[in-house]
Amino acid sequence: MKKFIFRGACFAAIALILLSVLNLLYVRTNGYKSLDGTYKFRTVPDGINVMNLGSSHGEFGLDYGGIDTVTGFNFGLRGQSHYFDLQVLKEYGSKLAEGCVVLIPVSCVSLLQGIDPDQRILYYRVLAHGSIPDHDAVEYIRFRLLPILTASFNARYLIKDREDVDPDLFACPGADEEFYIYNALYYYGLFEDLKKECAGSGYSVGILGEMIAFCRDNGFKPVLITTPFTNHYNYWYTADDYSEFYAAIACLTEEYGVPYLDYSHDPRFGERLDLFGDSDHLNPAGRKMFTQILLADLGITHDAARDETGACSTGKPAARNPGPETDYPSSYLSGAFRGAT
Amino acid sequence: MLLNTLKFAAFFLVIAVTYFAIPYRFRWALLLAGSYYFFIVGGKPHYVLVILVSTAVTYYCGMRMGEKETRSGRGPFLAIAIAVNLGFLFFFKYLNLFGIDLESLLAHANILEGSEGLGLIVPLGISFYTLQTLSYLVDVYRGDIRPERHFGYLALYVSFFPTLLAGPIERGSHLLPQLHGHYRFDYDRVTYAIKLFAWGMFLKIVIADRLGLYVNQVYGDVHSYRGLPLLFATLFFAVQLYCDFAGYTNMTRACAMILGYDLLENFDKPYFARNVREFWRRWHISLTSWLRDYLYVPLGGNRGPRWRAYVNVLIVFLVSGLWHGASWTFVLWGALHGLYYLAYMAFTQLAAGSKEGAEERHGGKLLDTGKIIFTFCLVGLAWVLFRASSVSDAFDVYRNMFSFGWSDLSNLFTTWFEGYGLYLLVVLFIFIVGLIGLRGPIIERLGRLPIYLRWPVYYVFLFTMLIFAVATGSQFIYMQF
Numbered sequence: 001m002k003k004f005i006f007r008g009a010c011f012a013a014i015a016l017i018l019l020s021v022l023n024l025l026y027v028r029t030n031g032y033k034s035l036d037g038t039y040k041f042r043t044v045p046d047g048i049n050v051m052n053l054g055s056s057h058g059e060f061g062l063d064y065g066g067i068d069t070v071t072g073f074n075f076g077l078r079g080q081s082h083y084f085d086l087q088v089l090k091e092y093g094s095k096l097a098e099g100c101v102v103l104i105p106v107s108c109v110s111l112l113q114g115i116d117p118d119q120r121i122l123y124y125r126v127l128a129h130g131s132i133p134d135h136d137a138v139e140y141i142r143f144r145l146l147p148i149l150t151a152s153f154n155a156r157y158l159i160k161d162r163e164d165v166d167p168d169l170f171a172c173p174g175a176d177e178e179f180y181i182y183n184a185l186y187y188y189g190l191f192e193d194l195k196k197e198c199a200g201s202g203y204s205v206g207i208l209g210e211m212i213a214f215c216r217d218n219g220f221k222p223v224l225i226t227t228p229f230t231n232h233y234n235y236w237y238t239a240d241d242y243s244e245f246y247a248a249i250a251c252l253t254e255e256y257g258v259p260y261l262d263y264s265h266d267p268r269f270g271e272r273l274d275l276f277g278d279s280d281h282l283n284p285a286g287r288k289m290f291t292q293i294l295l296a297d298l299g300i301t302h303d304a305a306r307d308e309t310g311a312c313s314t315g316k317p318a319a320r321n322p323g324p325e326t327d328y329p330s331s332y333l334s335g336a337f338r339g340a341t
Numbered sequence: 342m343l344l345n346t347l348k349f350a351a352f353f354l355v356i357a358v359t360y361f362a363i364p365y366r367f368r369w370a371l372l373l374a375g376s377y378y379f380f381i382v383g384g385k386p387h388y389v390l391v392i393l394v395s396t397a398v399t400y401y402c403g404m405r406m407g408e409k410e411t412r413s414g415r416g417p418f419l420a421i422a423i424a425v426n427l428g429f430l431f432f433f434k435y436l437n438l439f440g441i442d443l444e445s446l447l448a449h450a451n452i453l454e455g456s457e458g459l460g461l462i463v464p465l466g467i468s469f470y471t472l473q474t475l476s477y478l479v480d481v482y483r484g485d486i487r488p489e490r491h492f493g494y495l496a497l498y499v500s501f502f503p504t505l506l507a508g509p510i511e512r513g514s515h516l517l518p519q520l521h522g523h524y525r526f527d528y529d530r531v532t533y534a535i536k537l538f539a540w541g542m543f544l545k546i547v548i549a550d551r552l553g554l555y556v557n558q559v560y561g562d563v564h565s566y567r568g569l570p571l572l573f574a575t576l577f578f579a580v581q582l583y584c585d586f587a588g589y590t591n592m593t594r595a596c597a598m599i600l601g602y603d604l605l606e607n608f609d610k611p612y613f614a615r616n617v618r619e620f621w622r623r624w625h626i627s628l629t630s631w632l633r634d635y636l637y638v639p640l641g642g643n644r645g646p647r648w649r650a651y652v653n654v655l656i657v658f659l660v661s662g663l664w665h666g667a668s669w670t671f672v673l674w675g676a677l678h679g680l681y682y683l684a685y686m687a688f689t690q691l692a693a694g695s696k697e698g699a700e701e702r703h704g705g706k707l708l709d710t711g712k713i714i715f716t717f718c719l720v721g722l723a724w725v726l727f728r729a730s731s732v733s734d735a736f737d738v739y740r741n742m743f744s745f746g747w748s749d750l751s752n753l754f755t756t757w758f759e760g761y762g763l764y765l766l767v768v769l770f771i772f773i774v775g776l777i778g779l780r781g782p783i784i785e786r787l788g789r790l791p792i793y794l795r796w797p798v799y800y801v802f803l804f805t806m807l808i809f810a811v812a813t814g815s816q817f818i819y820m821q822f
Contacts, residue, residue: 004526
């Protein structure tokens with residue numbers, strides 16, 4: 001028995017050391033760093049004055065490049081539900097400057113979105129494990145402490161660097177209109193499925209309310225936004241689809257006095273397929289333009305961006321859009337951007 | 342509680358440490374308590390009554406049979422015990438075959454409370470422990486073994502946790518004497534068992550579950566696929582099923598071995614069989630031998646006219662199919678294997694010119710390889726019925742799996758088996774290991790290497806398992822039976 005225990009302990013100790021070394025090597029590979037978008041959370045800067053939550057719109061939503069007065073960060077991961085928006089907000093609240101604008105992208109889809117089990121486990125790499133629903137010590141070890149255990153065939157990056165690091169999912173160069181039409185149909189199909197799944201379960205308005213209250217309590221400025229969609233995307237959504245969504249948003253805006261900027265039907269984007277990676281997501285050019293417009297609408301930057309794009313003069317947001325200029329004075333957002341041009 | 346989970350590892354560690362720490366006379370109680378805990382945690386707690394009643398009836402009838410001198414005196418008790426045990430099996434497993442939804446039946450009779458009911462599934466391991474119980478009863482009836490006088494040991498025999506989920510289907514004559522034995526901790530035995538467990542785990546979580554990803558995708562929606570994907574999915578399922586079940590058997594045998602017990606072997610490189618008869622001597626051996634001893638032989642075996650032997654074979658395979666599940670796919674699977682077997686019997690008898698002991702002659706290596714491939718193809722085709730969700734799905738697979746042309750095959754090579762390459766490598770690995778295994782048990786050969794060669798091999802193996810495992814914690818295929 002002694003021999004067994006001694007040898008077993010030696011074997012386990014060596015195994016643990018080797019595993020730790022292997023893990024250390026793995027987390028340094030470019031393959032791991034670009035694996036699922038979670039690595040960016042290790043580089044969250046301090047003093048953030050624009051925090052962008054949300055799912056893929058949060059992950060790829062804004063491009064802060066070249067805007068010196070803004071310390072912005074996109075906190076979204078693909079398919080991020082509002083539950084995790086809230087947890088991310090709480091976890092990284094200490095990184096936000098006082099008066100930071102917290103952008104909370106909302107849409108018909110996002111309000112129905114629950115917690116995807118495949119996505120849930122990724123948040124072990126992002127959040128304290130107590131914030132993960134049904135958290136589990138083994139999952140914590142596998143996903144947070146020893147990610148080599150979840151590497152599977154990505155372990156090949158230990159030998160050879162990954163070549164297609166950080167591909168832009170929504171770059172979509174050269175897609176024709178047909179692609180956007182079918183893509184919009186595909187997304188609407190997902191929405192329909194989601195509606196069926198969520199029938200009777202209600203919207204996640206409560207979580208949004210909690211986020212807004214958290215922001216208020218900590219001196220941040222929450223803003224609900226709906227990012228631009230192509231007309232092809234909007235085509236499928238019926239008045240009924242939108243009415244429930246807008247009713248839920250209206251509740252929030254009334255109860256909390258939170259601004260809501262709706263670019264979903266913005267004519268500056270709807271027809272411009274060259275600004276979209278697919279029917280729902282902006283491509284790099286669209287992102288750049290949208291960021292400039294949004295920051296200007298928020299009073300964070302001045303309207304030079306609009307002049308550059310030349311799009312802004314054409315109009316205001318769609319009819320349902322409450323419009324930032326009319327409903328919310330720019331003073332609402334001025335705190336975090338003193339000194340901004 | 343699945344064997345491939347940390348929960349089981351913790352459970353087994355507690356059992357094993359306590360087992361070697363306590364006096365011999367208390368060990369049966371520990372194992373019995375552990376087995377019942379395993380049963381309760383793994384299934385529905387109230388089903389513990391089913392296994393308890395089954396054990397009590399078996400014990401009582403066994404004891405009464407032991408008191409009787411003649412078979413005629415034992416007969417009624419055997420009949421009662423068989424009726425009760427098979428009654429449970431039929432009630433829980435086979436009612437739905439006749440279109441009776443047991444759950445709604447019980448709900449209608451107000452036996453189930455609440456709208457969600459019990460989520461009724463068959464009691465854990467009922468197909469396996471029922472056969473184990475029947476073999477004990479028949480052996481006592483025949484006078485081959487004495488009835489077990491200690492209720493605790495008999496209860497342990499019926500519910501022994503390593504065999505509970507999916508066998509191997511033990512015999513009273515093999516396991517009961519071992520349960521009475523006294524075993525010390527033995528370094529060589531325990532380390533061998535740990536290696537066996539690790540190999541079983543590797544087969545399950547690295548090979549079977551990996552192949553299962555592809556198989557589930559294709560067989561989950563057979564109508565969306567044609568040609569090669571169906572063919573490959575069937576090939577992969579053949580290997581998945583073997584690795585899943587053989588992996589489970591290795592793990593279960595290893596657990597028992599650590600405690601000192603030697604369970605029956607279930608596999609002997611079945612895909613290297615040269616004919617269907619040989620396949621059934623190598624595949625799920627504990628079930629095949631059970632069917633032979635307790636069904637085929639009592640039916641008359643190969644005694645009497647040739648047609649009678651053929652009918653007996655067909656009955657055995659039909660029962661085997663039905664045992665696997667209350668579904669017509671399994672019945673047809675059994676029937677197909679029965680027909681294979683009959684064709685083989687007829688062929689060999691024709692070739693040998695006599696009925697008795699007709700066996701195929703061994704050919705050269707090339708001929709044997711051809712036979713192995715041919716047998717594998719036959720078995721693989723039958724697995725379609727085993728895996729498909731319905732008979733119509735299975736026939737769709739048969740209809741469409743060969744609808745590919747030379748262009749598809751040449752595309753396969755130009756794209757370097759894109760989409761299949763990884764899985765084919767996995768399959769190749771298993772066949773290479775099988776080939777190496779033909780020269781002798783790999784674990785024993787590995788154990789003879791010096792430590793500085795042996796341990797690096799173990800570490801490579803361990804890290805391969807840790808890194809490449811499919812961490813879905815999926816259950817073993819045979820557990821559903």
